[in-house]
Amino acid sequence: MYKVEVSTAFIVECYKELLIPVIKSVIKKQGVPSMLKVQEIRELIRLIDDSKIDEFCFETNGTKVTMKKQGGQVVSQQLQEPVQAAAPVQEEKQPQPEPVKEKTEQKPAQEENKQEAPAASQSDYDAEVTSPMVGTFYTASSPDSDPYVRVGDKVKPDSVVCIVEAMKLFNEIEAEVSGEIVEILAEDGELVEYGQPLFRVKTV
Amino acid sequence: MESTRQRLIKILESNKNAYLSGQELSRRLDVSRTAVWKHMKELEKDGYKIEAAPRKGYRIVAFPDKVTKNTLRWGLNTIRIGKEIFHYEQVGSTQEIIHQLVQEGYGHGTVVVADEQVKGKGRMSRPWHSGKNQGIWMSLLLKPELPPVQAPQITLLTAVVLAEVFASATELTPQIKWPNDILINHKKIAGILTEMQAEQDQIQYIVLGIGINVNHDQQSIPEDIRHKATSLKIESQKSWEINWLIQLILETFENTYEQFLDKGFQSVKEKWEKYGYKIGEEVTISTMRKTWPATLVGIESDGALLTRTNDGKQKKLYSAEIHWGDDGYNANP
Numbered sequence: 001m002y003k004v005e006v007s008t009a010f011i012v013e014c015y016k017e018l019l020i021p022v023i024k025s026v027i028k029k030q031g032v033p034s035m036l037k038v039q040e041i042r043e044l045i046r047l048i049d050d051s052k053i054d055e056f057c058f059e060t061n062g063t064k065v066t067m068k069k070q071g072g073q074v075v076s077q078q079l080q081e082p083v084q085a086a087a088p089v090q091e092e093k094q095p096q097p098e099p100v101k102e103k104t105e106q107k108p109a110q111e112e113n114k115q116e117a118p119a120a121s122q123s124d125y126d127a128e129v130t131s132p133m134v135g136t137f138y139t140a141s142s143p144d145s146d147p148y149v150r151v152g153d154k155v156k157p158d159s160v161v162c163i164v165e166a167m168k169l170f171n172e173i174e175a176e177v178s179g180e181i182v183e184i185l186a187e188d189g190e191l192v193e194y195g196q197p198l199f200r201v202k203t204v
Numbered sequence: 205m206e207s208t209r210q211r212l213i214k215i216l217e218s219n220k221n222a223y224l225s226g227q228e229l230s231r232r233l234d235v236s237r238t239a240v241w242k243h244m245k246e247l248e249k250d251g252y253k254i255e256a257a258p259r260k261g262y263r264i265v266a267f268p269d270k271v272t273k274n275t276l277r278w279g280l281n282t283i284r285i286g287k288e289i290f291h292y293e294q295v296g297s298t299q300e301i302i303h304q305l306v307q308e309g310y311g312h313g314t315v316v317v318a319d320e321q322v323k324g325k326g327r328m329s330r331p332w333h334s335g336k337n338q339g340i341w342m343s344l345l346l347k348p349e350l351p352p353v354q355a356p357q358i359t360l361l362t363a364v365v366l367a368e369v370f371a372s373a374t375e376l377t378p379q380i381k382w383p384n385d386i387l388i389n390h391k392k393i394a395g396i397l398t399e400m401q402a403e404q405d406q407i408q409y410i411v412l413g414i415g416i417n418v419n420h421d422q423q424s425i426p427e428d429i430r431h432k433a434t435s436l437k438i439e440s441q442k443s444w445e446i447n448w449l450i451q452l453i454l455e456t457f458e459n460t461y462e463q464f465l466d467k468g469f470q471s472v473k474e475k476w477e478k479y480g481y482k483i484g485e486e487v488t489i490s491t492m493r494k495t496w497p498a499t500l501v502g503i504e505s506d507g508a509l510l511t512r513t514n515d516g517k518q519k520k521l522y523s524a525e526i527h528w529g530d531d532g533y534n535a536n537p
Binding site: 043046050130132133134135136165166167168170171172173174176187189190191194 | 350351353360384396398401405492505507
């Protein structure tokens with residue numbers, strides 16, 4: 001249960017890229033309502049400060065962070081609201097000028113994802129492993145090694161399924177679910193985008 | 205809590221030119237004189253040279269250049285980086301050891317140093333020549349609270365740390381080839397390999413591998429890479445003390461890293477660009493599908509390489525093969 005409001009004249013793509021992971025990491029850690037960590041608030045302030053966003057409001061169960069720029073400076077406010085027994089309403093207000101909404105789902109809300117909705121694919125799957133960053137997709141730890149996984153392989157949440165490399169950082173991507181790999185969507189050595197689906201998994 | 209051994213080293217260091225009696229030491233350390241003597245013997249094994257003069261006492265005459273857990277820890281002025289240090293004479297690769305230590309529950313700042321790696325790892329498991337006592341082969345365990353998309357910035361930060369250390373400790377002029385190779389006189393002197401375990405939105409841990417050619421002679425660099433690899437000794441005509449360099453790197457790293465967490469990537473970016481290799485020059489870039497010429501402009505606020513193509517368009521790159529045009533040496537040897 002969370003709500004993100006960003007009101008601004010315009011928002012540049014890269015700010016979105018930077019903001020979504022931060023917000024998602026906050027949401028993921030908050031199994032129970034809790035205050036944001038100082039580090040997380042600091043991170044948000046810095047991102048907002050660097051952006052053209054004038055006003056920012058982020059709300060999770062019982063915690064609300066509001067930031068408003070005054071004379072170029074970010075002013076932030078964190079409120080710990082009483083936790084209500086009823087589920088908070090997940091409403092989305094329409095801020096006036098060119099509203100930008102980030103509906104943060106388990107998978108990044110990217111246009112491509114929406115277009116290739118379930119009907120578009122013939123394979124039977126119920127989870128996708130997506131890329132956490134822009135980078136080069138590698139199916140194996142080295143050109144001579146066997147690939148981490150092949151179609152039909154069973155995976156566990158901590159199984160490494162591929163590597164995505166960006167700026168020489170080698171990110172071992174884990175499946176995060178238990179199941180069977182039904183489709184590999186990227187080619188070895190291909191450049192992948194943030195949030196791009198890499199594998200389809202039929203969970204068990 | 206500091207060990208008696210470390211306190212003893214500290215006392216000896218602060219009284220470098222004076223003799224300290226066994227009685228005085230036993231009083232200050234609150235151990236028996238026999239225990240003081242035993243500790244002295246152990247220090248000698250680590251490479252310390254201690255002079256014992258009758259009726260005067262003990263005096264330290266030489267600090268070891270031998271790398272051990274003790275000699276690395278002693279005098280290391282950091283808070284979290286290197287709080288746990290593991291030293292091995294020979295390992296497969298220090299990266300592998302860190303991955304194991306994570307499973308055993310070791311945390312942020314753990315450092316593994318080896319005298320020799322027999323399976324030194326470079327990019328995509330390419331071998332990295334890491335001979336005995338010639339260089340610095342180490343890995344750091346980091347657990348930053350950052351979103352994974354920001355993690356590659358730590359690789360660039362580490363390159364800046366190494367460049368700053370080389371620039372301050374030697375009279376050489378280091379350069380950084382995007383994103384993270386350190387060059388001196390167009391030849392590679394240090395490499396960084398960063399591995400990360402992360403979920404979509406959360407970093408579990410980062411293993412930062414650093415390999416530096418320190419005391420290699422020309423002959424100890426394999427012939428096939430001599431045209432593109434060098435060492436501090438070859439470039440500066442003198443040998444360097446490994447312990448001291450490691451400590452300087454860890455201390456500089458800790459400061460730079462804290463500043464990065466506090467203030468963001470901007471400060472790293474400015475320093476990086478100061479050392480940037482071939483900025484303003486033309487190189488050839490290739491990805492799996494195409495190859496094109498471009499001019500390097502600098503780096504973006506997130507660390508991506510900013511390039512300009514011939515038609516004047518600017519393009520951000522996160523991952524690509526770069527052909528630098530010198531001796532056929534490209535970004536990924």
